[in-house]
Amino acid sequence: MRHKIQVKINGILYHKEVDADLTLLRFIREKIGLTGTKCGCENGECGACTVILDGHAVRSCLILAAEADGSEILTIEGLAAGEKLTPLQQAFIDEGAVQCGFCTPGILMGLQALLNEVESPSLNEVKEAVGGHLCRCTGYNSITRAVKLVLDKNKNMLANFTLK
Protein backbone atom coordinates (compact mmCIF):
# COMPACT_ATOMS: atom_id res chain seq x y z
CA MET A 1 0.00 0.00 0.00
CA ARG A 2 1.25 3.48 -0.81
CA HIS A 3 0.92 6.37 1.56
CA LYS A 4 0.22 9.96 0.68
CA ILE A 5 2.50 12.16 2.72
CA GLN A 6 3.01 15.85 3.00
CA VAL A 7 6.36 17.14 4.24
CA LYS A 8 8.05 20.48 4.22
CA ILE A 9 11.72 20.15 3.38
CA ASN A 10 13.89 23.27 3.57
CA GLY A 11 10.76 25.41 3.38
CA ILE A 12 9.26 23.71 0.33
CA LEU A 13 6.09 21.68 0.73
CA TYR A 14 6.07 18.30 -1.01
CA HIS A 15 3.09 16.02 -1.59
CA LYS A 16 4.31 12.54 -2.44
CA GLU A 17 3.20 8.95 -2.48
CA VAL A 18 5.59 6.56 -0.77
CA ASP A 19 5.84 2.86 -0.03
CA ALA A 20 5.60 1.96 3.65
CA ASP A 21 9.10 0.49 3.65
CA LEU A 22 10.85 3.59 2.31
CA THR A 23 13.07 5.29 4.88
CA LEU A 24 13.12 9.04 5.27
CA LEU A 25 16.79 8.97 4.23
CA ARG A 26 16.05 7.30 0.90
CA PHE A 27 12.99 9.47 0.42
CA ILE A 28 15.10 12.62 0.79
CA ARG A 29 17.88 11.34 -1.45
CA GLU A 30 16.01 9.36 -4.06
CA LYS A 31 12.53 10.90 -4.29
CA ILE A 32 13.36 14.52 -3.54
CA GLY A 33 16.85 14.39 -5.01
CA LEU A 34 18.65 16.07 -2.13
CA THR A 35 21.80 14.00 -1.85
CA GLY A 36 23.62 16.16 0.69
CA THR A 37 22.17 13.95 3.42
CA LYS A 38 24.57 11.02 3.36
CA CYS A 39 23.84 7.32 3.54
CA GLY A 40 26.57 5.81 5.73
CA CYS A 41 25.83 2.71 7.74
CA GLU A 42 22.05 2.92 7.18
CA ASN A 43 21.71 1.37 10.59
CA GLY A 44 21.66 4.26 13.06
CA GLU A 45 25.32 3.96 14.04
CA CYS A 46 27.21 6.62 12.12
CA GLY A 47 25.14 9.82 12.09
CA ALA A 48 25.83 10.70 8.45
CA CYS A 49 22.09 10.80 7.67
CA THR A 50 21.21 13.30 10.43
CA VAL A 51 18.52 15.85 9.55
CA ILE A 52 16.55 18.26 11.71
CA LEU A 53 12.96 17.06 12.04
CA ASP A 54 10.51 19.39 13.79
CA GLY A 55 13.40 21.09 15.58
CA HIS A 56 15.37 18.06 16.73
CA ALA A 57 18.30 16.32 15.11
CA VAL A 58 17.34 12.75 14.21
CA ARG A 59 18.68 9.88 12.11
CA SER A 60 16.76 9.71 8.87
CA CYS A 61 17.76 6.07 8.24
CA LEU A 62 15.79 5.01 11.34
CA ILE A 63 12.60 6.79 10.35
CA LEU A 64 10.12 5.76 7.69
CA ALA A 65 9.08 8.40 5.20
CA ALA A 66 5.48 7.57 6.13
CA GLU A 67 6.25 8.43 9.78
CA ALA A 68 7.44 11.87 8.72
CA ASP A 69 4.04 12.82 7.29
CA GLY A 70 3.09 16.32 8.41
CA SER A 71 6.56 17.24 9.62
CA GLU A 72 9.04 19.94 8.81
CA ILE A 73 12.52 18.87 7.86
CA LEU A 74 15.75 20.77 7.43
CA THR A 75 18.58 19.14 5.48
CA ILE A 76 22.11 20.34 4.79
CA GLU A 77 20.87 22.01 1.58
CA GLY A 78 18.59 24.22 3.69
CA LEU A 79 21.35 25.73 5.83
CA ALA A 80 23.05 28.19 3.49
CA ALA A 81 21.05 31.00 1.92
CA GLY A 82 22.29 30.75 -1.66
CA GLU A 83 26.02 31.46 -1.57
CA LYS A 84 25.87 32.77 1.97
CA LEU A 85 27.01 30.14 4.42
CA THR A 86 25.81 29.93 8.00
CA PRO A 87 28.35 31.00 10.67
CA LEU A 88 28.81 27.33 11.55
CA GLN A 89 29.51 26.30 7.96
CA GLN A 90 31.99 29.17 7.57
CA ALA A 91 33.68 28.22 10.84
CA PHE A 92 34.06 24.61 9.62
CA ILE A 93 35.99 25.97 6.63
CA ASP A 94 38.04 28.41 8.73
CA GLU A 95 39.07 25.72 11.20
CA GLY A 96 39.64 22.99 8.63
CA ALA A 97 36.93 20.88 10.22
CA VAL A 98 36.18 19.20 6.90
CA GLN A 99 38.48 16.56 5.50
CA CYS A 100 36.84 13.81 3.48
CA GLY A 101 33.55 15.53 4.21
CA PHE A 102 31.28 12.50 4.32
CA CYS A 103 30.28 13.00 7.97
CA THR A 104 30.12 16.79 7.65
CA PRO A 105 26.46 17.25 6.64
CA GLY A 106 25.30 15.08 9.54
CA ILE A 107 27.56 16.82 12.05
CA LEU A 108 26.52 20.27 10.81
CA MET A 109 22.84 19.35 11.25
CA GLY A 110 23.43 17.96 14.73
CA LEU A 111 25.36 21.06 15.81
CA GLN A 112 22.91 23.45 14.13
CA ALA A 113 20.06 21.85 16.10
CA LEU A 114 22.08 22.44 19.27
CA LEU A 115 22.85 26.08 18.38
CA ASN A 116 19.18 26.68 17.52
CA GLU A 117 18.24 25.53 20.98
CA VAL A 118 21.09 26.73 23.19
CA GLU A 119 22.59 30.14 22.59
CA SER A 120 25.91 29.37 24.19
CA PRO A 121 26.39 25.62 24.63
CA SER A 122 29.12 24.26 26.91
CA LEU A 123 31.94 22.10 25.59
CA ASN A 124 30.14 19.10 27.08
CA GLU A 125 26.97 19.94 25.20
CA VAL A 126 28.95 20.27 21.99
CA LYS A 127 30.60 16.92 22.64
CA GLU A 128 27.20 15.40 23.37
CA ALA A 129 25.86 16.66 20.05
CA VAL A 130 28.87 15.34 18.13
CA GLY A 131 29.05 12.13 20.17
CA GLY A 132 26.81 10.12 17.88
CA HIS A 133 28.70 11.00 14.72
CA LEU A 134 31.56 8.97 13.35
CA CYS A 135 34.33 11.06 11.86
CA ARG A 136 37.49 9.15 11.03
CA CYS A 137 39.46 12.08 9.58
CA THR A 138 39.43 15.10 11.86
CA GLY A 139 39.81 13.66 15.35
CA TYR A 140 36.93 16.03 16.27
CA ASN A 141 39.16 18.79 17.70
CA SER A 142 38.82 20.99 14.64
CA ILE A 143 35.05 20.49 14.85
CA THR A 144 34.80 21.66 18.45
CA ARG A 145 37.14 24.55 17.57
CA ALA A 146 34.75 25.54 14.81
CA VAL A 147 31.85 25.71 17.25
CA LYS A 148 34.00 27.76 19.62
CA LEU A 149 34.79 30.15 16.78
CA VAL A 150 31.07 30.70 16.18
CA LEU A 151 30.44 31.27 19.87
CA ASP A 152 33.41 33.68 20.20
CA LYS A 153 32.19 35.68 17.21
CA ASN A 154 28.70 35.85 18.74
CA LYS A 155 30.18 37.10 22.00
CA ASN A 156 32.21 39.78 20.21
CA MET A 157 29.13 40.88 18.36
CA LEU A 158 27.27 41.25 21.63
CA ALA A 159 30.24 43.00 23.27
CA ASN A 160 30.55 45.49 20.39
CA PHE A 161 26.88 46.28 20.42
CA THR A 162 26.34 49.55 22.25
CA LEU A 163 23.27 51.69 22.60
CA LYS A 164 23.65 55.19 21.24
Added chain:
Amino acid sequence: MLDGFEYIKPTSLTDALRCLEEDGTLPLAGGTDVLVNLHEGKLKLKKLVDLKGVKELKGIEKLSDGVRIGALTLVQEIVRSPLLRNYGALQKGASRLGCLEIRWRATAGGNICNGSPSADTVPGLLLYNAEVLLYSKEGERRMSLEDFLVGPGKVNMAKGEILTAIILPDAQPLSCSRYYRISRVKGMDLSSVNVGLYAEHYGNNDLTNVRIALGAVLPKVSRMREAEAYINAELLTESRLDEAIKNMLAKLSPREGSLRAAPAYKKQMAAELIKEGLLEMYWGDRNEA
Protein backbone atom coordinates in the same frame (compact mmCIF):
# COMPACT_ATOMS: atom_id res chain seq x y z
CA MET B 1 17.18 -2.01 2.33
CA LEU B 2 13.79 -2.51 3.82
CA ASP B 3 11.28 -4.67 2.12
CA GLY B 4 7.63 -5.47 1.90
CA PHE B 5 5.60 -4.40 4.88
CA GLU B 6 2.71 -2.09 5.44
CA TYR B 7 2.29 0.82 7.75
CA ILE B 8 -0.69 2.22 9.57
CA LYS B 9 -1.01 5.05 12.06
CA PRO B 10 -4.13 4.81 14.20
CA THR B 11 -5.18 7.87 16.17
CA SER B 12 -6.85 6.25 19.18
CA LEU B 13 -5.97 3.50 21.59
CA THR B 14 -9.03 1.48 20.53
CA ASP B 15 -8.06 1.68 16.87
CA ALA B 16 -4.47 0.79 17.71
CA LEU B 17 -5.64 -2.32 19.58
CA ARG B 18 -7.83 -3.35 16.67
CA CYS B 19 -4.90 -2.97 14.25
CA LEU B 20 -2.64 -5.04 16.50
CA GLU B 21 -5.08 -7.96 16.59
CA GLU B 22 -4.06 -8.86 13.05
CA ASP B 23 -1.34 -11.46 12.61
CA GLY B 24 2.09 -10.21 11.64
CA THR B 25 1.66 -6.77 13.14
CA LEU B 26 4.15 -5.04 15.38
CA PRO B 27 3.71 -1.84 17.36
CA LEU B 28 6.08 0.94 16.35
CA ALA B 29 7.14 3.58 18.87
CA GLY B 30 10.35 5.52 18.20
CA GLY B 31 11.61 2.85 15.84
CA THR B 32 15.26 3.14 16.83
CA ASP B 33 15.42 -0.59 17.52
CA VAL B 34 12.66 -1.79 15.18
CA LEU B 35 14.19 -0.09 12.15
CA VAL B 36 17.64 -1.45 12.99
CA ASN B 37 16.22 -4.96 13.24
CA LEU B 38 14.33 -4.50 9.98
CA HIS B 39 17.48 -3.24 8.24
CA GLU B 40 19.35 -6.29 9.50
CA GLY B 41 16.59 -8.64 8.37
CA LYS B 42 16.04 -9.89 11.92
CA LEU B 43 12.39 -8.99 11.90
CA LYS B 44 9.73 -10.36 9.59
CA LEU B 45 6.38 -8.67 9.74
CA LYS B 46 3.42 -7.71 7.64
CA LYS B 47 2.48 -4.41 9.16
CA LEU B 48 3.87 -1.77 11.48
CA VAL B 49 1.28 -0.10 13.70
CA ASP B 50 2.67 3.35 14.48
CA LEU B 51 1.50 4.37 17.95
CA LYS B 52 2.70 7.97 17.65
CA GLY B 53 -0.77 9.10 16.62
CA VAL B 54 -2.22 8.07 19.99
CA LYS B 55 -2.09 11.17 22.16
CA GLU B 56 -2.81 9.55 25.52
CA LEU B 57 0.46 7.62 25.29
CA LYS B 58 2.54 10.79 25.43
CA GLY B 59 3.88 13.03 28.16
CA ILE B 60 5.00 12.98 31.77
CA GLU B 61 2.53 13.92 34.45
CA LYS B 62 2.53 14.31 38.23
CA LEU B 63 0.12 12.03 40.09
CA SER B 64 -1.00 12.45 43.68
CA ASP B 65 1.37 9.65 44.72
CA GLY B 66 3.94 9.50 41.97
CA VAL B 67 4.72 10.28 38.36
CA ARG B 68 3.20 8.83 35.19
CA ILE B 69 5.46 8.50 32.18
CA GLY B 70 3.48 7.89 28.99
CA ALA B 71 4.90 5.00 27.00
CA LEU B 72 5.68 7.23 24.03
CA THR B 73 7.56 9.81 26.09
CA LEU B 74 10.87 10.49 24.37
CA VAL B 75 14.02 9.43 26.17
CA GLN B 76 15.37 12.99 25.91
CA GLU B 77 12.15 14.23 27.56
CA ILE B 78 12.96 11.95 30.50
CA VAL B 79 16.45 13.44 30.66
CA ARG B 80 15.03 16.96 30.84
CA SER B 81 11.83 16.61 32.82
CA PRO B 82 11.74 18.60 36.10
CA LEU B 83 9.17 16.06 37.32
CA LEU B 84 11.87 13.39 37.27
CA ARG B 85 14.62 15.34 39.06
CA ASN B 86 14.18 13.14 42.14
CA TYR B 87 14.86 9.98 40.14
CA GLY B 88 18.56 10.52 39.49
CA ALA B 89 19.48 7.07 38.21
CA LEU B 90 16.61 7.15 35.71
CA GLN B 91 17.61 10.52 34.27
CA LYS B 92 21.27 9.58 34.22
CA GLY B 93 20.55 6.27 32.50
CA ALA B 94 18.31 7.98 29.96
CA SER B 95 21.06 10.51 29.26
CA ARG B 96 23.45 7.69 28.36
CA LEU B 97 21.12 5.93 25.91
CA GLY B 98 22.41 5.93 22.32
CA CYS B 99 23.21 9.47 21.25
CA LEU B 100 21.26 12.72 21.14
CA GLU B 101 19.65 11.93 17.78
CA ILE B 102 18.50 8.56 19.12
CA ARG B 103 17.25 10.08 22.39
CA TRP B 104 15.04 12.50 20.46
CA ARG B 105 13.34 9.55 18.83
CA ALA B 106 13.53 6.57 21.20
CA THR B 107 10.75 6.19 23.75
CA ALA B 108 10.37 5.12 27.37
CA GLY B 109 8.02 2.27 26.45
CA GLY B 110 10.15 1.18 23.53
CA ASN B 111 13.27 0.87 25.66
CA ILE B 112 11.34 -1.43 28.00
CA CYS B 113 9.45 -3.51 25.43
CA ASN B 114 12.57 -4.08 23.36
CA GLY B 115 13.62 -6.23 26.29
CA SER B 116 17.33 -5.52 26.05
CA PRO B 117 19.34 -6.86 29.01
CA SER B 118 21.38 -3.65 28.86
CA ALA B 119 18.55 -1.11 28.45
CA ASP B 120 19.80 2.16 29.93
CA THR B 121 16.51 3.45 31.34
CA VAL B 122 15.56 0.22 33.06
CA PRO B 123 17.95 0.07 36.07
CA GLY B 124 16.70 3.48 37.23
CA LEU B 125 13.08 2.44 36.84
CA LEU B 126 13.63 -0.82 38.73
CA LEU B 127 15.34 0.99 41.61
CA TYR B 128 12.23 3.08 42.17
CA ASN B 129 9.89 0.07 41.95
CA ALA B 130 8.27 1.26 38.75
CA GLU B 131 5.08 -0.36 37.54
CA VAL B 132 3.76 -0.66 34.02
CA LEU B 133 0.22 -0.17 32.76
CA LEU B 134 -0.97 -2.48 29.99
CA TYR B 135 -4.12 -1.97 28.04
CA SER B 136 -6.12 -4.40 25.94
CA LYS B 137 -9.78 -4.81 25.02
CA GLU B 138 -10.18 -6.79 28.25
CA GLY B 139 -9.22 -3.65 30.13
CA GLU B 140 -6.19 -2.46 32.01
CA ARG B 141 -3.68 -4.41 34.02
CA ARG B 142 -0.91 -3.14 36.18
CA MET B 143 2.21 -5.01 37.22
CA SER B 144 5.67 -4.33 38.49
CA LEU B 145 8.26 -3.64 35.83
CA GLU B 146 10.38 -6.33 37.46
CA ASP B 147 7.71 -8.95 36.63
CA PHE B 148 7.09 -7.46 33.21
CA LEU B 149 10.67 -8.14 32.08
CA VAL B 150 11.15 -11.79 31.12
CA GLY B 151 14.43 -12.22 29.24
CA PRO B 152 16.37 -11.03 26.20
CA GLY B 153 13.81 -9.48 23.86
CA LYS B 154 10.94 -10.85 25.94
CA VAL B 155 8.40 -9.04 28.05
CA ASN B 156 5.22 -10.17 29.74
CA MET B 157 2.90 -8.68 27.16
CA ALA B 158 0.23 -10.60 25.28
CA LYS B 159 -0.70 -10.14 21.64
CA GLY B 160 -3.29 -7.38 21.53
CA GLU B 161 -1.86 -5.55 24.52
CA ILE B 162 -0.21 -2.15 24.55
CA LEU B 163 2.09 -0.73 27.20
CA THR B 164 0.48 2.62 27.90
CA ALA B 165 2.47 4.08 30.77
CA ILE B 166 5.08 3.63 33.44
CA ILE B 167 4.16 4.61 36.98
CA LEU B 168 6.81 5.71 39.44
CA PRO B 169 5.90 5.98 43.11
CA ASP B 170 6.86 9.23 44.84
CA ALA B 171 10.56 9.39 45.59
CA GLN B 172 11.19 9.06 49.32
CA PRO B 173 12.55 12.10 51.14
CA LEU B 174 16.35 11.92 51.48
CA SER B 175 16.62 9.27 48.80
CA CYS B 176 19.29 9.34 46.16
CA SER B 177 20.39 7.14 43.31
CA ARG B 178 23.24 6.62 40.90
CA TYR B 179 23.72 5.11 37.46
CA TYR B 180 27.09 3.95 36.20
CA ARG B 181 27.90 2.43 32.90
CA ILE B 182 30.95 0.84 31.35
CA SER B 183 31.12 0.78 27.58
CA ARG B 184 33.90 0.10 25.12
CA VAL B 185 33.92 3.60 23.64
CA LYS B 186 32.83 6.90 25.13
CA GLY B 187 30.58 7.81 22.23
CA MET B 188 27.63 5.80 21.06
CA ASP B 189 27.84 2.27 22.41
CA LEU B 190 25.81 -0.26 24.35
CA SER B 191 26.67 -1.00 27.97
CA SER B 192 29.23 -3.68 28.68
CA VAL B 193 27.88 -3.56 32.18
CA ASN B 194 25.69 -1.05 34.00
CA VAL B 195 24.81 -0.55 37.63
CA GLY B 196 21.99 1.37 39.27
CA LEU B 197 22.14 2.15 42.99
CA TYR B 198 19.53 3.57 45.31
CA ALA B 199 19.60 4.41 48.99
CA GLU B 200 17.90 6.50 51.57
CA HIS B 201 20.54 8.53 53.30
CA TYR B 202 19.86 10.08 56.63
CA GLY B 203 23.03 12.07 56.91
CA ASN B 204 24.58 10.15 59.81
CA ASN B 205 26.94 8.27 57.54
CA ASP B 206 24.25 5.69 57.19
CA LEU B 207 22.49 4.24 54.18
CA THR B 208 19.17 2.51 54.50
CA ASN B 209 16.94 0.72 52.06
CA VAL B 210 19.80 0.10 49.64
CA ARG B 211 18.72 -1.17 46.23
CA ILE B 212 20.90 -2.49 43.43
CA ALA B 213 20.06 -3.09 39.77
CA LEU B 214 22.42 -4.66 37.26
CA GLY B 215 22.25 -4.42 33.48
CA ALA B 216 24.05 -6.41 30.77
CA VAL B 217 25.01 -9.06 33.31
CA LEU B 218 21.94 -11.31 33.44
CA PRO B 219 19.37 -12.20 30.75
CA LYS B 220 17.36 -9.18 31.87
CA VAL B 221 18.05 -6.04 33.86
CA SER B 222 17.65 -7.30 37.42
CA ARG B 223 17.41 -6.19 41.02
CA MET B 224 19.88 -7.94 43.32
CA ARG B 225 17.30 -8.81 45.94
CA GLU B 226 19.47 -11.09 48.08
CA ALA B 227 22.37 -8.67 48.26
CA GLU B 228 19.93 -5.87 49.12
CA ALA B 229 18.37 -7.91 51.94
CA TYR B 230 21.81 -8.74 53.35
CA ILE B 231 22.99 -5.14 53.20
CA ASN B 232 19.78 -3.77 54.71
CA ALA B 233 19.56 -6.29 57.55
CA GLU B 234 22.10 -4.50 59.73
CA LEU B 235 24.02 -1.26 59.95
CA LEU B 236 26.13 -1.01 56.81
CA THR B 237 29.85 -1.51 57.20
CA GLU B 238 32.47 -1.93 54.52
CA SER B 239 33.06 -5.55 55.47
CA ARG B 240 29.34 -6.35 55.28
CA LEU B 241 29.21 -4.67 51.89
CA ASP B 242 32.17 -6.75 50.69
CA GLU B 243 30.46 -9.89 51.98
CA ALA B 244 27.19 -9.01 50.20
CA ILE B 245 28.98 -8.35 46.93
CA LYS B 246 31.01 -11.56 47.22
CA ASN B 247 27.87 -13.64 47.77
CA MET B 248 26.13 -11.86 44.92
CA LEU B 249 28.98 -12.49 42.48
CA ALA B 250 29.08 -16.18 43.40
CA LYS B 251 25.58 -16.56 42.00
CA LEU B 252 26.10 -14.52 38.85
CA SER B 253 27.15 -16.17 35.62
CA PRO B 254 27.03 -13.71 32.73
CA ARG B 255 26.81 -15.48 29.42
CA GLU B 256 29.95 -16.37 27.54
CA GLY B 257 30.38 -14.94 24.09
CA SER B 258 29.04 -11.48 24.78
CA LEU B 259 30.34 -9.14 22.13
CA ARG B 260 31.10 -6.45 24.64
CA ALA B 261 32.78 -7.96 27.68
CA ALA B 262 33.88 -11.26 29.18
CA PRO B 263 31.89 -12.65 32.13
CA ALA B 264 34.76 -12.17 34.59
CA TYR B 265 35.16 -8.56 33.56
CA LYS B 266 31.43 -7.88 33.92
CA LYS B 267 31.40 -9.36 37.41
CA GLN B 268 34.44 -7.47 38.56
CA MET B 269 33.19 -4.16 37.17
CA ALA B 270 29.76 -4.67 38.72
CA ALA B 271 31.44 -5.27 42.08
CA GLU B 272 33.68 -2.20 41.78
CA LEU B 273 30.85 0.08 40.71
CA ILE B 274 28.49 -1.08 43.46
CA LYS B 275 31.13 -0.54 46.09
CA GLU B 276 32.37 2.77 44.76
CA GLY B 277 28.83 4.07 44.31
CA LEU B 278 27.56 3.08 47.73
CA LEU B 279 30.63 4.49 49.45
CA GLU B 280 30.19 7.73 47.56
CA MET B 281 26.55 7.88 48.60
CA TYR B 282 27.52 7.00 52.17
CA TRP B 283 29.93 9.89 52.49
CA GLY B 284 28.16 12.22 50.12
CA ASP B 285 25.85 15.00 51.14
CA ARG B 286 23.69 15.23 48.09
CA ASN B 287 20.11 14.10 48.36
CA GLU B 288 17.82 14.29 45.40
CA ALA B 289 14.43 14.18 47.06
